[in-house]
Amino acid sequence: MPIARITEYLDMHRIKYEKITHSPAYTAQEVAAKAHVSGWDLAKTVVVKLDGEFAMAVLPASEHIDLDYMAEIVNAREACLATEDEFIDMFPGCDLGAIPPFGNLFGMKVFVAPELAEDETIAFSAGTHTELIRLSYDDFEWLVEPEMIPFAVLT
Template sequence: MPVQKLKSYLDANGVKYVTISHSPAFTAQEVAASAHVPGREMAKTVMIKVDGKMAMAVLPATFKVDLEMLRQALGAQNVELATEEEFKDLFPDCELGAMPPFGNLYGMDVFMAATLAEDEEIVFNAGTHTELIRMAFPDYVRLVKPVELQFSLVTA
């Protein structure tokens, strides 16, 4: 079960969390609705390449990544969305598109939208299209050590 690696990591680090099961959903907004979580509180993981290196951008489900804003914030030459073909093998324990925002477990940087820091908790995919994890935001920051930046815009 994909979620077990993540749960084991959280347990080993003394993190309290809640697992939320929901009917199958695939977009961050669908997942939030299915699990009765406001879209602005649901964190989605977007796979990007920063100067050719794979990384995660983590932002609220109701926002979208502004690649130019992210490129400027990072001082990078190029920032682009990664294709599923490019990252599918990096997450052998996860369903495609349901990766948790724990790049540290997969050897990659995590860039987090500053707007996520406004909430006391974070809710995210737990590696499947039917399970979420809700945990305290400070615990997420302590474990993942994401780089907090301004790079997202509210979707209409």
């Protein structure tokens, strides 16, 4: 889902957004620095497996997932990070590590950390290591319909 597909989806729903281009970066904290976005304001998308089912966990770049707590909250027997080999083909056109948090477009449940809703906007990778999208958190929530659960902890 390169940036053109995301912006097309946003345009179709008449969502206001901003494209941010930055030099190549491969970690969430590196992206935040190069794009001049706070690590608290940049959302990273992590693919997890909950009882073998893929889902997206969306959280601030400056935090990480407490998988045991996440499993407890969603009543899963097991929660683990999905490996890149397991999901490489699920996101055509996206660079690994730059997956946008639109699980609804991939038939995937999306969980979001409550900290992201504290800001008016959300910024996230747009499928490449050089582009971000920023839009209102309310619009993101309306489009994606994520389940908000407190699974993120400081790194």
